[in-house]
Amino acid sequence: MKNLKLALVALACGSIFTASAQDLSSITQDKATRIVSTLSADDMAGRASFTPGIEKAAQFIQSEFQRIGLQPVPGEDDLLQTFAMYRVKPEEKEAKINGQKVQPGDMFAITDKKELEWKQKGKQKVVSIGENDDFRAALGELNKEQQDVLVLVHPKHEEIFRRYQHYMGEGSVKQQLDDNSSSKVFVLTAQENAKKYKLEVENKIEKLQLTNVAGMIEGKRKNEYVVFSGHYDHIGIQKAVDGDSIANGADDDAAGTTAMMLLADYYKQQPQPERSLIFVAFAAEEIGGFGSKYFSQQLNPDEIVAMFNIEMVGKPSKFGPNSAYLTGFERSDLGTLMQKRLESTTYSIHPDPYPEQNLFYRSDNATLARLGVPAHTISSVQIDQDKTYHTVNDELEQLDMAHLTNMIKAIALASQGVVNGEDTPTRVDKSQVR
DSSP, X not given: OHHHHHHHHHHHHHHHHHHHHOOOTTOOHHHHHHHHHHHXXXXXXXXXXXXXXXXXXXXXXXXXXXXXXXXOOTTOSSSEEEEEEEEEEEEEEEEEETTEEEOGGGEEEEOSOSEEEEETTSSOEEEEEOTTSOHHHHHHHHHTOOSOEEEEEOGGGHHHHHHHXXXXXXXXXXXXXXXXXXXXXXXXXXXXXXXXEEEEEEEEEEEXXXXXXXXXXXXXXXXXXEEEEEEOOOOOEEEEETTEEEOOOIIIIIIHHHHHHHHHHHHHTSSOOSEEEEEEEESOTTTTOHHHHHHHTTSOGGGEEEEEEEOOOSSOBTTBTTEEEETTGGGSSHHHHHHHHTTTSSOEEEEOSOGGGTGGGSSTHHHHHTTTOXXXXXXXXXXXXXXXXXXXXXXXXXXXXXXXXXXXHHHXXXXXXXXXXXXXOOOOOGGGOO
């Protein structure tokens, strides 16, 4: 019995030693700095979708994956996962309501169609958003509407109307066009009804390409996948502040993409993993998560054991040094499994302290989570206080490189049990994910 107790103690100590003494020497601050500074450099021009900057970033990530020695994911011939999208951009619009001409600057449309031509004897529904109505609430109801709608917006809502108008003026991006979908035309006017109306809208429709960069380390269990991800796009060129118009996106999400890439380098230097590991840099997170949506359609979600999505880990969290949080912590036990792996280390992972921000639904993990995958985002940004989020000031100099490097090491340690097949997180309840 004494020998058995000694053996158990030795085994327990050995497992603790393994967790804390895992060789993380390949994860260095110099490597992290090289990658994050390249992705957030001015010559990437903010990495906006459909720009030369995002293409340059994709080429850089691809070259790093090739250097590491990753192989294409199932169904692909190379490391670039390219797919088509459509951009619908307004060109011409004119309208008359009750005989009064509407200025083109006082209307916008939400539609998949190249042309709209409406008259008062058409099938359109007319809705008024009055002076005392809640614009956002009304818009939410309109989004559910299955028929075409002409929306008369009272001038009191001009400020929010202009924001939506500007957004739609940049062009809406869609995975596919549906000629049978409904259209909504919004007009800023003091008129409360439209007994007589005529309007025409013309759009330019472009077929464009987006590209995820994805590579794999095949595991012994070939069809059990663990995904490490981060989005590499950002918001591009913005209004200049003190002469700077480039939104470099150092923390959002060059930091997370860097972490994912160094984890690929780390795991490639380890013995063959039990489970297959996929490392993916997603396109178009900032304009609707289209990269992760496409990726989720290429694999059987039942074969994806877990997803470690990494977003904005370049600054210390509210929990102190070497700490991060996991969005949707309560939706699976992945966070608990990660915590156990970090117990004997200087690192820690916590539940999301900002539930009011809905972060679980605001990153690329959400698509796979809706399919039942234990897909969560690891982050450390103090989102309620961060002053550089989506600004031209999100630059390399704002990052804490020691913290970023430690976050990469923490994820390497915390993910080890899932990678080696010892830990299998519970699935997300799809019925509870909106």
